[in-house]
Amino acid sequence: MEFVVSAPGKVILHGEHSVVYGKKAIASSLSLRTTVKIRALEENIISLDFSDLNIKESVGSGDLTILESQVSGSLQEPCLPNESVRNSLKCLELQNTNVECLLKQQTIFTTASLFCSLRKISGRKQGVELVGMSDLPIGAGLGSSASFSSCLAAGFLTLFDFIQTPECSENGSNKRIWSKLDLELINKWAFFGEKIIHGNPSGVDNSVATFGGAIHFQRGEITPLQCIPKLNILLINTKMPRSTKKLVGLVKERKEKNPEIYEPILQSMDEITNAVMKAYDQICENCDDVTMSKAYSDLENLIDVNQHLLQALGVSHPTLDDICLTCSTVGFHAKLTGAGGGGCAYCVIRPDVSEEAIESLKRELRTRNFECWECTLGGPGVALTSP
Ligand SMILES: Nc1ncnc2c1ncn2[C@@H]1O[C@H](COP(=O)(O)OP(=O)(O)O)[C@@H](O)[C@H]1O
Ligand SMILES: C[C@@](O)(CCOP(=O)(O)O)CC(=O)O
Ligand SMILES: [Mg+2]
Numbered sequence: 001m002e003f004v005v006s007a008p009g010k011v012i013l014h015g016e017h018s019v020v021y022g023k024k025a026i027a028s029s030l031s032l033r034t035t036v037k038i039r040a041l042e043e044n045i046i047s048l049d050f051s052d053l054n055i056k057e058s059v060g061s062g063d064l065t066i067l068e069s070q071v072s073g074s075l076q077e078p079c080l081p082n083e084s085v086r087n088s089l090k091c092l093e094l095q096n097t098n099v100e101c102l103l104k105q106q107t108i109f110t111t112a113s114l115f116c117s118l119r120k121i122s123g124r125k126q127g128v129e130l131v132g133m134s135d136l137p138i139g140a141g142l143g144s145s146a147s148f149s150s151c152l153a154a155g156f157l158t159l160f161d162f163i164q165t166p167e168c169s170e171n172g173s174n175k176r177i178w179s180k181l182d183l184e185l186i187n188k189w190a191f192f193g194e195k196i197i198h199g200n201p202s203g204v205d206n207s208v209a210t211f212g213g214a215i216h217f218q219r220g221e222i223t224p225l226q227c228i229p230k231l232n233i234l235l236i237n238t239k240m241p242r243s244t245k246k247l248v249g250l251v252k253e254r255k256e257k258n259p260e261i262y263e264p265i266l267q268s269m270d271e272i273t274n275a276v277m278k279a280y281d282q283i284c285e286n287c288d289d290v291t292m293s294k295a296y297s298d299l300e301n302l303i304d305v306n307q308h309l310l311q312a313l314g315v316s317h318p319t320l321d322d323i324c325l326t327c328s329t330v331g332f333h334a335k336l337t338g339a340g341g342g343g344c345a346y347c348v349i350r351p352d353v354s355e356e357a358i359e360s361l362k363r364e365l366r367t368r369n370f371e372c373w374e375c376t377l378g379g380p381g382v383a384l385t386s387p
Pocket of ligand 3 (some may be wrong): 143144198205244
């Protein structure tokens with residue numbers, strides 16, 4: 001059996017970090033995707049080829065036996081393996097402790113845990129070969145971890161026949177989408193993968209990667225945005241590597257130490273999401289130019305306030321602050337997206353902004369060694385892309 005799955009990255013428009021504490025978030029899928037080719041093997045190994053992280057190795061039968069003895073849970077109730085099992089896996093032996101090695105370990109342990117958990121439930125004995133690649137910058141706040149986890153979840157659930165390969169897609173594209181029930185199961189196992197990578201994820205990232213489109217999210221409650229405002233955004237990559245797990249951990253530590261300081265900040269972020277939803281509704285109503293212009297001004301002000309609150313949480317970074325200042329000096333409004341600490345920011349591009357103004361901003365950002373690209377929001381979630 002051999003097939004290919006893919007899933008989108010995401011941009012959190014508002015609500016990163018506060019969504020971990022039950023506040024609302026708005027997020028949208030991106031046209032950038034992760035792709036994983038999956039082939040069943042007779043041999044009891046996992047063969048990995050993930051070019052984005054220079055991973056070309058196998059998890060041997062010895063490690064799979066150890067891990068499978070440690071995993072439990074059922075198809076509807078996944079259960080994370082005990083972190084201590086990492087120390088007994090040969091495939092995770094530290095060659096060294098640099099960031100690249102830690103990222104590789106994260107991938108290998110997430111992949112092996114998802115595979116062993118689902119294979120044990122299925123009672124099968126086969127191995128698997130995985131070849132993965134991504135359009136997304138990894139570790140940059142665009143949800144590469146969720147996109148990757150959603151691909152693995154959909155791939156292994158299909159490999160072990162827990163879900164059927166979906167019918168051909170309606171619009172004739174090469175992306176075939178599973179049923180809502182199957183997508184809910186995929187999302188549950190993608191969340192399992194995110195928990196291994198993030199530690200304490202909210203679930204917003206894997207929900208967008210799995211269901212696609214733009215969503216309003218709170219405590220697992222997913223509401224597709226009825227209309228995605230025709231927002232053109234410019235994604236800007238600081239190219240500063242950082243770990244979501246560490247940044248989410250930093251906010252947790254600060255909030256536990258001074259809840260009286262941090263809870264009001266998170267509450268304000270929740271109110272920003274409410275106000276943004278109102279501005280989106282106005283933009284979507286195709287109201288008159290004056291009302292539309294006011295709605296965009298409200299949105300831009302909310303982006304600025306959200307960025308200042310993220311700075312107060314301690315999750316911005318000098319390069320992100322530089323991007324926001326560079327944008328604001330020429331009338332654009334930017335905020336970090338995702339966990340921060342580096343990674344990406346985005347700014348909203350009003351429909352009436354000239355191409356020249358956009359190109360001039362891109363030139364200025366590139367001279368500061370930032371990558372930037374215009375991006376469309378929305379688009380399909382996880383899909384079977386071939387055969
Ligand atoms: N294409 C990929 N191939 C292998 N591992 C991946 C891929 N994309 C993401 N990952 C995993 O996700 C981790 C990055 O997740 P995270 O720190 O949450 O950043 P992001 O903001 O991109 O979600 C990587 O360390 C790696 O373990
Ligand atoms: C910081 C957070 O809100 C988003 C993390 O996004 P990313 O992994 O940096 O793309 C964490 C979460 O919601 O799980
Ligand atoms: Mg992530």
